[in-house]
Amino acid sequence: MTVTIFNRPDIQDFLKVLSGLDQTNGNPRVKQIVHRIVSDLFKAIDDLDITPDEYWIAVAWLNEIGAAGQAGLISPGLGLDHFLDERLDAIDEALGIKNETPRTIEGPLYVAGAPECHGFARLDDGRDTDGHTLIMHGTVYGSDGKPMPGAKVEVWHCDTRGFYSHFDPTGQQAPFNMRRTIIADDQGRYKFQSIVPHGYGVPPGSPTEKLLSALGRHGQRPAHVHFFISADGHRKLTTQINIAGDPLINDDFAYATRDGLVPDVIERTDDASIKANGLNGPFA
Ligand code: MBD
Numbered sequence: 001m002t003v004t005i006f007n008r009p010d011i012q013d014f015l016k017v018l019s020g021l022d023q024t025n026g027n028p029r030v031k032q033i034v035h036r037i038v039s040d041l042f043k044a045i046d047d048l049d050i051t052p053d054e055y056w057i058a059v060a061w062l063n064e065i066g067a068a069g070q071a072g073l074i075s076p077g078l079g080l081d082h083f084l085d086e087r088l089d090a091i092d093e094a095l096g097i098k099n100e101t102p103r104t105i106e107g108p109l110y111v112a113g114a115p116e117c118h119g120f121a122r123l124d125d126g127r128d129t130d131g132h133t134l135i136m137h138g139t140v141y142g143s144d145g146k147p148m149p150g151a152k153v154e155v156w157h158c159d160t161r162g163f164y165s166h167f168d169p170t171g172q173q174a175p176f177n178m179r180r181t182i183i184a185d186d187q188g189r190y191k192f193q194s195i196v197p198h199g200y201g202v203p204p205g206s207p208t209e210k211l212l213s214a215l216g217r218h219g220q221r222p223a224h225v226h227f228f229i230s231a232d233g234h235r236k237l238t239t240q241i242n243i244a245g246d247p248l249i250n251d252d253f254a255y256a257t258r259d260g261l262v263p264d265v266i267e268r269t270d271d272a273s274i275k276a277n278g279l280n281g282p283f284a
Pocket residue numbers: 073076105106107108109200221254256
């Protein structure tokens with residue numbers, strides 16, 4: 001038996017009192033947002049006949065998510081982070097702003113304050129011996145198409161087990177391993193050496209994984225490298241690149257893969273070529 005009480009006038013009055021819409025105190029924007037979300041929840045409880053048992057399971061799960069510090073992990077898993085990016089894209093499009101390098105989500109694993117290097121950085125500390133050497137380089141351009149000397153390129157990625165420093169459950173990594181801030185050189189160029197990261201998977205047994213599996217989904221991401229690109233007087237770009245060839249490239253639980261963010265990988269096996277391409281220094 002379905003009982004609908006959302007539309008009853010007493011419930012509408014109650015919602016207003018609850019959100020403080022009848023008061024002049026409080027924050028109007030917070031009131032507006034909370035009123036809407038709580039209203040939508042009441043309506044969903046009615047429409048779907050959500051039982052008290054189901055409701056309290058959800059409350060317990062929210063407590064688990066908070067205790068695990070995983071609100072920022074389930075958020076991309078539910079597509080919300082990507083949705084916010086799509087909105088920013090739509091705003092840019094409406095304003096006629098063209099982004100040569102697409103934005104994509106930040107994710108929950110950035111740590112501020114990584115060591116700063118000029119032009120070139122070695123990201124990994126050499127202790128993950130399973131890693132294949134990765135070299136990436138490029139130039140930061142402004143919206144006018146001119147190179148940007150001194151632009152800040154913040155880079156971070158995980159190791160060959162899929163673990164990020166500062167969030168490594170085995171405690172094996174030094175702080176800021178595989179995290180650097182590179183200041184672009186006098187031609188706007190940056191270059192780094194690291195190791196090819198593995199894909200990421202949400203922690204086994206975690207509340208994030210539990211919800212994803214109840215939704216019939218996995219919690220895996222393809223191998224990727226994160227970037228913040230910034231400079232005074234310019235909007236910050238948040239983006240990532242994917243490692244081409246990863247089987248999950250179009251099956252990312254966080255929906256972050258985008259056209260233009262899967263650069264070609266060039267494999268080099270001969271030592272002479274590797275050396276010539278800068279294993280031992282910047283812009284060789
Ligand atoms: C990650 O490494 C990540 O980039 C995102 C978006 C979510 C979880 C882990």
